[in-house]
Amino acid sequence: GNRYQGMVTWQGDSLAQSIEGYFKQSEQVPTRLWIAVNAKHAAGLFIQSMPRESARLGKTSANEHWEHISHLSATITAHELLMLDNMTLLRRLYAEEDVRLFTPKSVKFGCTCSLERGENALRLLGREEVEQELHAKQKIVVTCEFCSKEFVFDRVDVERIFKQDKPDSSHQVH
Structure with missing residues (x-):
């Protein structure tokens, strides 16, 4: 696909807060992001409210569900992000929720310049x-x-x- 570059204002006190602000302002999608970094690793937890799910649940239920998931997610610590495997982390955060872990995909940079x-x-x-x-x-x-x-x-x-x-x-x- 086509690649576009946009510029957004730095918001908040961290990269995570600035990215959340971008999604709220530009994409208009409720988004939360937690990032942890140490000398050897970087990890993050990224959650978004999905439009189809909001339509299925109705506005009030979707908002309540988003708040519930946001509160559960906010309990995460940097140590957990950096040290736990994905499934263990998801089970700890969302023990009562129906959670599915997708097959991981390798990420690589592939510029399309020519x-x-x-x-x-x-x-x-x-x-x-x-x-x-x-x-x-x-x-x-x-x-x-x-x-x-x-x-x-x-x-x-x-x-x-x-x-x-x-x-x-x-x-x-x-």
Whole structure:
């Protein structure tokens, strides 16, 4: 899918509070987050009110259920987050609830940057601005803001990029 970058105001006294504020303001989804870190590990507990569940329960019941789960979750300690396995942690927090643990999935960073995206960035600037930069520095470096990969463009590249944008007069229909 497409990746978008947004900026939000830092809220609260912690990263967790700021993320909660983002979900409340931007996504309008009740969210709570607890984060714990030590020298070797980082762990977190993330809960959200699910819209379909709210619709199924009705507004009052959904709010009561959210408050109940939030209060249970708030009893977690940093030590528990860092030291307990997931199932033990969930059973301790939500002993009376029907809890299901999904199969874990590995998380890895996979940037979708490409030479083509770098070329498109130059097209957005326009030929005049690109030519000025090229004249001043002999090359243009486009850096991906996600993975820091650099794409270097010289005069030959710039000519090719902007030549592609010109309609070929031999194929025009009159």
